[in-house]
Amino acid sequence: MDSKVWLGADLIFDIDADHIPGCEGSSINVCLGKCLDYDELGTCKECGGDYVEITHITIECLERAKEHLINLIDVLVSDFGFPKSKVKVYFSGHRGFHVHVECEGKWLKLDSSERREIVDYIKGEGADVSILNLSIRKKGRGRKKAIVEVPPRVIDGGWRRRIAKEILNLGIIEGELIDFIKGVKLLTRKPEYPPLDYSELIRGLGIAIDEKVTIDTKRLIRLPNSINGKAGFKVVSIDIDKLSDFILDHTLSPFHNYLMKVYIPFSFPQIRVIDVDIKGVKGEKLVLPGSVAMYLALKGLAYILDIS
Numbered sequence: 681m682d683s684k685v686w687l688g689a690d691l692i693f694d695i696d697a698d699h700i701p702g703c704e705g706s707s708i709n710v711c712l713g714k715c716l717d718y719d720e721l722g723t724c725k726e727c728g729g730d731y732v733e734i735t736h737i738t739i740e741c742l743e744r745a746k747e748h749l750i751n752l753i754d755v756l757v758s759d760f761g762f763p764k765s766k767v768k769v770y771f772s773g774h775r776g777f778h779v780h781v782e783c784e785g786k787w788l789k790l791d792s793s794e795r796r797e798i799v800d801y802i803k804g805e806g807a808d809v810s811i812l813n814l815s816i817r818k819k820g821r822g823r824k825k826a827i828v829e830v831p832p833r834v835i836d837g838g839w840r841r842r843i844a845k846e847i848l849n850l851g852i853i854e855g856e857l858i859d860f861i862k863g864v865k866l867l868t869r870k871p872e873y874p875p876l877d878y879s880e881l882i883r884g885l886g887i888a889i890d891e892k893v894t895i896d897t898k899r900l901i902r903l904p905n906s907i908n909g910k911a912g913f914k915v916v917s918i919d920i921d922k923l924s925d926f927i928l929d930h931t932l933s934p935f936h937n938y939l940m941k942v943y944i945p946f947s948f949p950q951i952r953v954i955d956v957d958i959k960g961v962k963g964e965k966l967v968l969p970g971s972v973a974m975y976l977a978l979k980g981l982a983y984i985l986d987i988s
Contacts, residue, residue, distance in 0.1 A: 688788030691781035691795070692901055693752060693802075694893040695745050698775055701888070703741035707733045710948045710960075710981065724947070734979050735910070736951055737775050742928055745776045745888075750923050752779060752887050755802055759838055764920050771926065773908025773915045778901060795895045804839075804886035809878045812840055830871055835863030842885050843878065852876075907934060912974035930954055933971030940973035942966050942982035 698706040709731040756762045768780040832840035853873045859865035902915045913932045930936040948960035953972045976982035
């Protein structure tokens with residue numbers, strides 16, 4: 681053991697849906713005591729506060745996580761220069777996605793502080809408008825010299841590229857300025873466009889990666905094709921060119937070909953598991969697709985009685 685040395689570590693990124701703005705704390709409160717019914721907000725008046733919190737990721741939040749995933753791949757390829765062949769993407773089997781960058785040379789030897797710098801760049805931590813270098817000096821002499829603010833272009837790279845893409849997506853500019861931002865034409869006159877809050881744009885473009893996963897050079901990550909014990913779905917590879925096509929469906933569960941009879945031990949508010957809407961009624965017995973039944977069982981919301 682004494683002769684073993686650390687050889688390096690690939691870059692690993694983790695995007696969890698419950699870390700996405702608007703999806704924080706994705707969960708349901710399940711009443712362990714008496715509960716006749718839940719209201720539209722998922723609360724039970726009869727419960728008396730005897731709740732347990734169960735993590736449950738909605739399809740909508742998983743889609744938001746996918747948007748962050750697509751943006752992350754764009755940054756890794758366009759800003760860091762990693763070839764797509766070295767970037768592997770996986771559904772984590774539960775809350776989101778894992779990205780493995782197969783590294784070589786100096787990238788493999790990055791320590792935690794250097795990986796922290798990568799995290800800060802991707803998330804936009806500490807980023808300032810000054811990094812966009814928006815002001816340019818026009819040609820001229822004396823008073824004819826002037827400072828003009830122009831928007832960044834997609835061909836500029838880095839945060840300027842990311843901001844330029846977002847300006848185009850917002851659809852708030854028109855005319856020759858569009859071609860300028862796209863990098864296909866130069867400006868022929870002073871640009872006129874609505875005022876932009878670049879600080880807000882930077883905050884909005886930060887990608888919600890779990891920094892602890894990336895900076896830890898010894899962290900274990902779920903193996904592809906293993907089963908996530910928190911939801912019952914497989915960790916599967918996703919084609920990097922077809923990320924937008926990924927959807928959570930029954931085939932991601934190795935139990936999808938089965939029907940399972942379950943017992944509901946506690947009442948719980950209505951949730952959607954894949955494409956099945958379920959509202960738990962204490963003491964009820966249901967027959968459900970195996971993928972849904974296993975999900976409920978692993979969440980502690982059902983007991984499996986029979987499999988067919």
